[in-house]
Amino acid sequence: MKISRYIFDKWLTLIIYLVSYFIILGMAVAFKVTGNLIVAVSAVYFLMGISCLLTDYIRKKSFYDEFINNTELLDKKYLVPETLRKPDFYEGEIIYQNLYEISKSMTERVSDYSQSINDFKEYIEMWIHEVKLPISSLVLMCHNNKDNVDEKYIRQIKRLDNYADQVLYYIRSNYAENDYLLKEIELDKVIGSVLIKNKDDLLENKINVSVEECNTSVISDGKWIEFILNQIVNNSIKYKRDNTKSVIIFTAEENKKQVKLSIYDNGIGIPQKDLTRVFNKAYTGENGRKGAKSTGIGLYIVKKLCDKLGHTIDIESAPNQWTRVNIYFGKNDFYKINDGNVTKM
Known part of the structure; x- marks a missing residue:
């Protein structure tokens, strides 16, 4: 979080602050306040204003820097709220709470999607196992009746058997560590x-x-x-x-x-x-x-x-x-x- 961008973002607040100062200065002159008192009040006024800006900047910088850094480091960026400390300023609390709700919703969606994919993979794997039984039978029958079966049919059945194997192993390759x-x-x-x-x-x-x-x-x-x-x-x-x-x-x-x-x-x-x-x-x-x-x-x-x-x-x-x-x-x-x-x- 850059301080130059932060100050630029506060341009409206700074204008109001300066206008207020000149109004106070005009009133002090109108009421014939002594010069030393005007200087003292002006110094305190500007010192308090700068202190408020710096305090607000430091509080927000800590939160936003952590937010940006963690987002850049995370592969699954929707989990970034889990890595953040709850901020101590109202604006940050709003952002933090809504990010948490978004992340929770996304995690639930990902979980549901992952479960549906796993269910589909299990179904396809089961289906391939069932399909391979008649394919294996056809391969065996062709092998035992070579003289009566055209060679082109035997080749196509073997190709079908090989492609069925490919589908089965392709699915298993995503979670091979559970199978080998x-x-x-x-x-x-x-x-x-x-x-x-x-x-x-x-x-x-x-x-x-x-x-x-x-x-x-x-x-x-x-x-x-x-x-x-x-x-x-x-x-x-x-x-x-x-x-x-x-x-x-x-x-x-x-x-x-x-x-x-x-x-x-x-x-x-x-x-x-x-x-x-x-x-x-x-x-x-x-x-x-x-x-x-x-x-x-x-x-x-x-x-x-x-x-x-x-x-x-x-x-x-x-x-x-x-x-x-x-x-x-x-x-x-x-x-x-x-x-x-x-x-x-």
Whole structure:
């Protein structure tokens, strides 16, 4: 709160104050008051006026400075009344009380809105679980009757199954910490599950898969990691190069600090201008626009889940040559492993 702006805001009060002084001065002259008395009265008059202004300024400055600073620091600015001391001047009390009522109303609205969103998420999650049952049955029936079912129907059902998974994990990613279970998992087994799930697509697209030096363990959630790897493998299949012997290679490197899992493919690659944005929500990039196959949500969910699990992920690529996705599993002495389960020390 600047004193110059405060004084400028008091211009009407100052004018009235000066007019009053000149009226008093005129009356003193009219009644032939001695000069010494006029000077003394004038000094007291101005001293009292300045004191009143300064006192009022100091009282208000303390409140408004705190109000401004707390508002700037808060992320949820509607909670600022909770951080303020009740002021000791009437104008401030009015502002404080009304801010409190506004904040209370806003908090109630936010709470109601948050509850409605959570209810909707729970309903969608339940609905996806129900929908996945007939989808899984269709996938199984198609697999058992390949000779009698057109391949295009099988592909569409698999796409539907994958999109249902994406919706489910997208919803859960907002509160993943309530769902995941950290355990010691074996990478080669998780990779094996992902490859079995995508076996038909890999065979159909004639993609050779190699798993090298992945017989190591990491601390994570097997279910979430399987979904993450499944999305990466699906992308490798989706963006393979034509007229090329396609490969997907899994490799793992381990040191004292972390385990690095790399998934390499020799597909169409990613343009350099898209590399920094592939994890952005709904970003399809040049490849997605060309093929009209991408929703731009898969890698966004993958990045979000990795962040929740405490893993790091990045992508390297050379256009029309290769792509490598790296996932880094950190090691932390803060945790210890008992019978495969992770507990805090």
